[in-house]
Amino acid sequence: MPKLLFDGTAMQSDQRATFHGGGEYAKFILRAAISCGYVFDVALNPNLFLDPETMAVIDNSGKKIVNVRTKAELYSVLDSGIYDIFYSALPYKYYDYSSKARFIGVIHGLRSLEIVWDKYKHKYYASSLKRIVGWCIARSSIIKNELRRRQWKKLAQLINVHNSMFITVSNHTKYAILNFFPEIQARRIHVFYSPFDTMQKDNDNKEGTTCAVTPFFLLVSGNRFEKNTYRAIKAFDKLLDNNLLSGFEVVVTGAENLPFADEIKHKDRFKLLPYVTTERLRELYSNAFCFVYPSLNEGFGYPPILAMSVNTPVIASSATSIPEVCGNAALYFSPENMDDLCNRILHIVDDEEKRTELIALGKERVRFLQKKQSSDISKYIGLIFDTH
Incomplete structure (x- = not known):
């Protein structure tokens, strides 16, 4: 050998x-x-x-x-x-x-x-x-x-x-x-x-419609330009301007001291967190109403799969490898088009049946990828x- x-x-x-x-x-x-x-x-x-x-x-x-x-x-x-x-x-x-x-x-x-x-x-x-x-x-x-x-x-x-x-x-x-x-x-x-490795724990049993007391959208790696957080935050701000996200918050990790934080209009509806521990990140993935992944470029792209593993529906960029990895288990949008993202956010908020469907498809996609990995x-x- x-x-x-x-x-x-x-x-x-x-x-x-x-x-x-x-x-x-x-x-x-x-x-x-x-x-x-x-x-x-x-x-x-x-x-x-x-x-x-x-x-x-x-x-x-x-x-x-x-x-x-x-x-x-x-x-x-x-x-x-x-x-x-x-x-x-x-x-x-x-x-x-x-x-x-x-x-x-x-x-x-x-x-x-x-x-x-x-x-x-x-x-x-x-x-x-x-x-x-x-x-x-x-x-x-x-x-x-x-x-x-x-x-x-x-x-x-x-x-x-x-x-x-x-x-x-x-x-x-x-x-x-x-x-x-x-x-x-x-x-x-x-x-x-x-x-x-998934974010799932043996005692996790999140149902399709369960979310935190204050429902929130989750984004990660906010300080990296390729993750496209700026456009995503602008899209959420626009929806908040038009009173279309009543009762929702937006949580962004890796966003402590975000240089463009001053541009956010509805600061009270955003939580800009530093990079967090694995356990804290798992809690955020698990409790999010929806995970949003607006990335401009990925070679593979772990985060949407991690979200799917804890029964959180995913809105994802249609760029590069992301559709290949996520399959039919995500709502896709053009990452440079803020209005396209706004449309998907409104869809996931308004259509409970679609959200439940995405959660089920996400579970199936994670099982497929785990089997392929094995x-x-x-x-x-x-x-x-x-x-x-």
């Missing part, structure tokens, strides 16, 4: 966050590979944080840890000829990879090409100067094209790494790669949906470790 080096640095803290989606993905694959009994080594940077739980999993499995403080040190290890395969769940920094070891990387999405900028991105900046610059970039096709060209060049280097194979988390991402990089052969790209994981792990 080929000898594999697992990129454990993908699980470690980066400059932006201690925990991040790509890292959690890598941890899931690590645990699955150990569970399947595969033998491999793990590359870790001793200068970066790794949560104690994952470190304990590695230690208890007896896996050898290879310390690499820099990319150059990693490349030196791979060039030694010890390993036949190098697997990374976050491969973007390895665009200059040249080792003889087979390179297997996970492409989670092509957001940097698909959504270079957005007309409202400047709203998310606290700095006045950055706001002005962002406003100018949004209105300059020359600058946006140059930004896209730079991103394309770096991704092209990665995609065309010799002796490589890639895994994507959705069909959308696979065909985006083939669209932007037609030179790559489709057989080098394999699709396996992102693994996920059947695919052994194929995924086998593809990585049994590749010659």
Whole structure:
């Protein structure tokens, strides 16, 4: 069997966050590979944080840890000829990879090409100067094209790494790669949906029409422009202006010190929360009247599935991978059209039968994805470790 080096640095803290989606993905694959009994080594940077739980999993499995403080040190290890395969769940920094070891990387999405900028991105900046610059970039096709060209060049280097194979988390991402990089052969790209854990607890028994005392709509990751919170808040404000959401509130997580908070007209009807604990987030998902996901771009998109897992109906953007993941279990809208979102919000408020239907379809969709995940994981792990 080929000898594999697992990129454990993908699980470690980066400059932006201690925990991040790509890292959690890598941890899931690590645990699955150990569970399947595969033998491999793990590359870790001793200068970066790794949560104690994952470190304990590695230690208890007896896996050898290879310390690499820099990319150059990693490349030196791979060039030694010890390993036949190098697997990374976050491969973007390895665009200059040249080792003889087979390179297997996970492409989670092509957001940097698909959504270079957005007309409202400047709203998310606290700095006045950055706001002005962002406003100018949004209105300059020359600058946006140059930004896209730079991103394309770096991704092209990665995609065309010799002796490589890639895994994507959705069909959308696979065909985006083939669209932007037609030179790559489709057989080098394999699709396996992102693994996920639901928000459901054994004692959860939320019925279709049950909601909190003050019913609320839930949005998450409010401070990230690609999540499109600005347009969503504007849509809710418009409905509140017209007295069409009597008795409802809007809760937004990841929105503490939101730069555009002063633009909200009905501040008493909005709760702007910081990033919250997993337990608190589960409570919000469970108690929400409806979950709204206006994202401009996703490689997969966990949040709508998490909402569905606790019987909360979903209104979602029709962009990129979201319809592929959510299937027929969401009400869709065009993410750049605020009126389209207003229509869906009014629909979910007025039509109790539709809301109940979406809850049932959401349960079914979660079961489908869980079943697919269970059947695919052994194929995924086998593809990585049994590749010659």
